[in-house]
Amino acid sequence: MPVLIDIFMCRTENYGYLVHDLETRKTAAIDAPDAGAIKSALNNRGWTLTDIIITHHHRDHVEGLPVLKADFDVTVTGPRAEAEKILGLDVMVGDNDTVMLGGTTFIVIATPGHTLGQIALYNSADGHVFTADALFSMGCGRMLEGKPGPMWEGLKHLRALPDHTLMYCGHEYSADNARFALSVDPRNAALNIRAAEVNRMRAQGQFTIPVSMGMEKATNPFLRADRPELARAMGLEPDVDPSIVFAALRAAKDTFT
Numbered sequence: 001m002p003v004l005i006d007i008f009m010c011r012t013e014n015y016g017y018l019v020h021d022l023e024t025r026k027t028a029a030i031d032a033p034d035a036g037a038i039k040s041a042l043n044n045r046g047w048t049l050t051d052i053i054i055t056h057h058h059r060d061h062v063e064g065l066p067v068l069k070a071d072f073d074v075t076v077t078g079p080r081a082e083a084e085k086i087l088g089l090d091v092m093v094g095d096n097d098t099v100m101l102g103g104t105t106f107i108v109i110a111t112p113g114h115t116l117g118q119i120a121l122y123n124s125a126d127g128h129v130f131t132a133d134a135l136f137s138m139g140c141g142r143m144l145e146g147k148p149g150p151m152w153e154g155l156k157h158l159r160a161l162p163d164h165t166l167m168y169c170g171h172e173y174s175a176d177n178a179r180f181a182l183s184v185d186p187r188n189a190a191l192n193i194r195a196a197e198v199n200r201m202r203a204q205g206q207f208t209i210p211v212s213m214g215m216e217k218a219t220n221p222f223l224r225a226d227r228p229e230l231a232r233a234m235g236l237e238p239d240v241d242p243s244i245v246f247a248a249l250r251a252a253k254d255t256f257t
Helices: 035-045 065-071 080-085 148-159 174-184 189-203 213-219 228-233 242-254
Strands: 003-010 014-021 027-030 051-053 075-079 091-093 098-101 104-110 119-123 128-132 166-169
Touching: 003 035, 014 035, 014 166, 027 035, 035 065, 051 065, 075 080, 080 091, 091 098, 104 148, 148 213, 148 242, 166 213, 174 189, 174 242, 189 213, 228 242
Parallel strands: 027 051, 051 075, 075 091, 128 166
Antiparallel strands: 003 014, 014 027, 098 104, 104 119, 119 128
């Protein structure tokens, strides 16, 4: 039986997600950026929080955790590699482990780079992936703790997901990401169409998430670091190791205004 996903804003630019298993009525929050926003979303839906799944240790993804754990009878699952940095974990997981929400299975995908232990959560049955700050629409997270090689490998694992998979990321950064993507890949027709769509949606106050992985594969420069046109855009030879292109793209985005 499929799940329902409720999307709402937390803090300023964080996305909040509730995942509700229809068969068992279990409900998980993906990350805990803001306890108040999550409680409001639960009340609006009439759902009861049973689980919290944390993707990485950054404050804007865990700040609501103490209040939610005190107020609900929840199981908190998170990355084993960051257990010392996340207070309140009940279950620790790593790459290729499974997380169950009632009858719904999530496969853990290691996505190091933004933080060393960050994880993504893939529900193959329903075609959803929660990427937190590893992958955004037309962008990726800043490489705050990791190295280009492992981060690129993690993104390739996400890129290998089926095109129909819907990606749910941690922040609404699509418009800014589109501007950078166009600066390095201006002749990409799919990117130009997606950028225009994002600008229209944001002007109307709409969310740009979820987005299909097929669209991301066509438009996101950080998933296209093995394409010769992206190497050339970075002033590199087309046959250079893609992780070097990825590193150059990330460094360029870090200083892009």
